[in-house]
Amino acid sequence: MQCRIESSGNIITAYLDGEIDHHTAKDVREKIDAQIMAQSPELLVLDFRDVTFMDSSGIGLVMGRYKQMQLLSGQLHISNLSPHIKKVMQLAGMDRLATIKN
Amino acid sequence: MKILNQFKMELLARSSNESFSRVAVAAFVSQLDPTIEEISDIKTAVSEAVTNCIVHAYKEQLGYIYITVRILQGNKVSIKIKDKGCGIADIKQAMEPLFTTAGGERAGLGFAVMQSFMDKIYVKSQVGKGTTVIFHKQLKSR
Numbered sequence: 001m002q003c004r005i006e007s008s009g010n011i012i013t014a015y016l017d018g019e020i021d022h023h024t025a026k027d028v029r030e031k032i033d034a035q036i037m038a039q040s041p042e043l044l045v046l047d048f049r050d051v052t053f054m055d056s057s058g059i060g061l062v063m064g065r066y067k068q069m070q071l072l073s074g075q076l077h078i079s080n081l082s083p084h085i086k087k088v089m090q091l092a093g094m095d096r097l098a099t100i101k102n
Numbered sequence: 103m104k105i106l107n108q109f110k111m112e113l114l115a116r117s118s119n120e121s122f123s124r125v126a127v128a129a130f131v132s133q134l135d136p137t138i139e140e141i142s143d144i145k146t147a148v149s150e151a152v153t154n155c156i157v158h159a160y161k162e163q164l165g166y167i168y169i170t171v172r173i174l175q176g177n178k179v180s181i182k183i184k185d186k187g188c189g190i191a192d193i194k195q196a197m198e199p200l201f202t203t204a205g206g207e208r209a210g211l212g213f214a215v216m217q218s219f220m221d222k223i224y225v226k227s228q229v230g231k232g233t234t235v236i237f238h239k240q241l242k243s244r
Binding site: 023054055061063088 | 118120138208
């Protein structure tokens with residue numbers, strides 16, 4: 001699992017790459033949170049284009065970042081979901097918390 | 103129901119085995135020529151059950167996870183995931199969406215995902231002895 005982070009202005013975009021499960025979620029979470037702490041963005045975008053697998057650990061990851069962004073009165077967008085990842089997100093009701101793009 | 107093929111494995115409850123276990127089960131099931139969606143559903147359910155063994159069952163001590171996959175007549179798959187860990191005191195509560203004892207960033211959705219992605223799920227557990235989860239999934243005939 002890789003995570004490349006780009007930041008411009010008040011926006012942080014995290015490009016997730018690989019498989020998200022309980023084993024891999026922790027490192028990604030720490031990397032994203034360090035950037036949120038450093039920058040206090042208005043918008044966090046989690047890009048799932050290159051995510052090949054996700055279980056409910058991914059939901060924990062998204063929910064946790066949603067809470068972080070709420071503390072900053074910011075927003076969370078999740079983008080480029082495959083049909084499978086969309087199914088897991090919808091099961092958890094994430095589509096009601098974050099804005100899903102594409 | 104007639105068993106056409108069977109695969110068993112046991113592996114240490116280490117989080118680095120989560121990926122291996124779901125991929126191994128998916129590779130065995132692939133002889134039925136499942137759809138991409140069916141394979142994703144199976145991998146996700148296996149990942150949830152195996153993660154439960156690691157996060158909950160063997161929270162205190164390291165142990166083994168026992169997985170049996172059966173290909174049954176009529177394009178059906180049965181997957182059994184068993185541990186000899188701490189067991190679940192209240193299965194009904196454990197299966198409620200959003201309920202978790204793990205804290206941190208566990209969403210409490212493991213069983214909800216398994217129920218949603220598999221046709222049937224059976225859970226047997228005894229405190230101090232362990233837990234067995236069995237899934238059934240009917241694959242589309244192709």
